[in-house]
Amino acid sequence: MLTERQKLILLAVIDDYITSAVPVGSRTISKKKSIGYSAATIRNEMADLEEMGFLEQPHTSAGRVPSQQGYRFYVDHLLTPQLWTENDIFQDSLQSPFEYEDIEQIFRQMTSVISKLTNYMTITLAPKMVEHRLKHFQLIPLTDRYAVSIVVTNTGYVDQRRIVVPEGITTSDIERFVNILNHRLQGLRMSKLKSVVSKRLKEELKQYVTNVDLMIKLFNQIIDHIGKEEERVYFSGTTKILEQPEFQDVEKVKSLFDLLEETDVISRLVESDQDGVQVRIGEENDLKSINHCSVISASYMIDGEPVGSIGVLGPTRMDYSKVIGLIDFLSKDLTSRLRKWAE
Numbered sequence: 001m002l003t004e005r006q007k008l009i010l011l012a013v014i015d016d017y018i019t020s021a022v023p024v025g026s027r028t029i030s031k032k033k034s035i036g037y038s039a040a041t042i043r044n045e046m047a048d049l050e051e052m053g054f055l056e057q058p059h060t061s062a063g064r065v066p067s068q069q070g071y072r073f074y075v076d077h078l079l080t081p082q083l084w085t086e087n088d089i090f091q092d093s094l095q096s097p098f099e100y101e102d103i104e105q106i107f108r109q110m111t112s113v114i115s116k117l118t119n120y121m122t123i124t125l126a127p128k129m130v131e132h133r134l135k136h137f138q139l140i141p142l143t144d145r146y147a148v149s150i151v152v153t154n155t156g157y158v159d160q161r162r163i164v165v166p167e168g169i170t171t172s173d174i175e176r177f178v179n180i181l182n183h184r185l186q187g188l189r190m191s192k193l194k195s196v197v198s199k200r201l202k203e204e205l206k207q208y209v210t211n212v213d214l215m216i217k218l219f220n221q222i223i224d225h226i227g228k229e230e231e232r233v234y235f236s237g238t239t240k241i242l243e244q245p246e247f248q249d250v251e252k253v254k255s256l257f258d259l260l261e262e263t264d265v266i267s268r269l270v271e272s273d274q275d276g277v278q279v280r281i282g283e284e285n286d287l288k289s290i291n292h293c294s295v296i297s298a299s300y301m302i303d304g305e306p307v308g309s310i311g312v313l314g315p316t317r318m319d320y321s322k323v324i325g326l327i328d329f330l331s332k333d334l335t336s337r338l339r340k341w342a343e
Helices: 004-020 026-030 037-052 070-080 084-091 103-117 171-186 190-200 202-206 211-227 248-258 263-270 320-342
Strands: 121-127 135-140 148-151 157-163 235-238 276-281 293-302 306-315
Touching: 004 037, 004 070, 026 037, 026 135, 070 276, 070 320, 084 103, 084 320, 103 235, 103 306, 103 320, 121 148, 121 263, 135 171, 135 235, 135 248, 148 211, 148 235, 157 211, 157 306, 171 202, 171 211, 190 202, 190 211, 235 263, 248 263, 263 306, 276 320, 293 320
Parallel strands: none
Antiparallel strands: 121 235, 121 306, 135 148, 148 157, 276 293, 293 306
């Protein structure tokens, strides 16, 4: 347990170090109006904080810097997340990214905005296709041989493609098949559509559709193609990490950039099935290449379930208050926006 004075001094040290990136001495802290203790008293308390593992002294004659344990205590007990509004975020933009009709543009623009505001690397995971739910299915005949398939999901994702219509399928078959599927499948996960159509709806479809086997085969081909869509991971600010003094070490940068080529690993860094903001500091990330980094992430939800994540990666000397507040605001806002898309 830390005393209130120790908490106050630890808070001041971390805030100062986050801003300056320079080891903090007792005289620097004593000059702050909010402290009210002499340099000697602060020096003694900083020595005790070091002994307890909250601070470290990189050089004998230098000031102190926060340890990972110190940052953890700071995040859990001392900081107050910065409050954000949409106006704060987009005041320098000509247009809010959430005004776009294309869901992919939303993710790309949001990732870019977060990186711009934080000066750290931003990673956004779009919903996996298996997590999407069907909102609308359409099959529009163009000629006897060609049609356009349109699949719209509850996330705002739209798949539109030109397909070849098998010989023997009539316009009437298509119309009745589409009407039944929209009535029966709306709201189901994409991963379940094929089995539901083949096992539960086939008998019903036979009553209205002449070439039901051909129609089901065509539908399965459309869904299979969509299912092959890889998880979309959006990056922004990968070079901004180089602006941080911690990354002047070439080996650190190389190991980090090597990691960025492994999309599945990056995805696991920020994905979460928990509600709220998650903060993993240094070695808590369980990856040697980023044990000098922190990752702040949060999930966004659809129908009460987490389907994707927003994450920021930066040095352990991160502006936690700013980033936690921003990620919290945007994950909740994105959840709200996607809910409206699904209506």
